[in-house]
Amino acid sequence: GQQVMQIPQYQHVQEGEDFTTYCNSSTTLSNIQWYKQRPGGHPVFLIQLVKSGEVKKQKRLTFQFGEAKKNSSLHITATQTTDVGTYFCAGTSGNTPLVFGKGTRLSVIA
Amino acid sequence: DADVTQTPRNRITKTGKRIMLECSQTKGHDRMYWYRQDPGLGLRLIYYSFDVKDINKGEISDGYSVSRQAQAKFSLSLESAIPNQTALYFCATSTAYLSGANVLTFGAGSRLTVL
Numbered sequence: 001g002q003q004v005m006q007i008p009q010y011q012h013v014q015e016g017e018d019f020t021t022y023c024n025s026s027t028t029l030s031n032i033q034w035y036k037q038r039p040g041g042h043p044v045f046l047i048q049l050v051k052s053g054e055v056k057k058q059k060r061l062t063f064q065f066g067e068a069k070k071n072s073s074l075h076i077t078a079t080q081t082t083d084v085g086t087y088f089c090a091g092t093s094g095n096t097p098l099v100f101g102k103g104t105r106l107s108v109i110a
Numbered sequence: 111d112a113d114v115t116q117t118p119r120n121r122i123t124k125t126g127k128r129i130m131l132e133c134s135q136t137k138g139h140d141r142m143y144w145y146r147q148d149p150g151l152g153l154r155l156i157y158y159s160f161d162v163k164d165i166n167k168g169e170i171s172d173g174y175s176v177s178r179q180a181q182a183k184f185s186l187s188l189e190s191a192i193p194n195q196t197a198l199y200f201c202a203t204s205t206a207y208l209s210g211a212n213v214l215t216f217g218a219g220s221r222l223t224v225l
């Protein structure tokens with residue numbers, strides 16, 4: 001079945017440093033979504049990418065979808081303590097439920 | 111009030127007991143899901159339902175059953191709980207329509223501990 005791999009599992013950064021998490025799928029995706037889960041909270045939707053090579057920005061967050069629609073990345077510029085949490089990518093190949101990566105837990109040291 | 115409500119939020123039970131986790135939603139979404147979260151393993155799909163009469167197994171359905179009582183209600187049952195079912199359980203909803211298609215809205219989670 002479809003698998004979604006996400007790296008790194010953990011990332012510790014100093015406040016102000018950049019952060020990137022990467023996601024790779026074993027199959028071509030129809031779309032990929034990103035979610036953020038704050039400590040003690042539930043996953044919250046951030047963004048959905050649909051088109052090959054698509055790039056979307058939300059303030060300091062930049063999301064990319066690969067040309068082959070099998071990989072994606074989330075980059076945070078100049079991290080802040082409010083960025084702490086676990087970031088999940090999730091993809092689907094059609095009318096099937098999302099398959100989640102294992103997530104990247106981000107810690108920001110002030 | 112939350113769009114997706116899960117009850118109970120926390121539950122401690124003993125091995126062999128039957129447990130039901132309930133989920134209700136006010137978003138009017140047609141699709142509902144149960145996910146399980148364990149540290150380092152991400153979110154794994156247990157069961158999902160695309161409509162009231164539709165029930166599908168997910169990646170890790172063994173030891174679980176579900177019931178879709180109405181469009182707004184989706185419950186997860188553990189017939190005979192075992193310790194390795196100790197985890198955080200999330201209910202989620204989505205719609206197949208409009209621009210928000212397949213975007214998941216999660217409940218706050220139900221933390222289950224099986225002793």
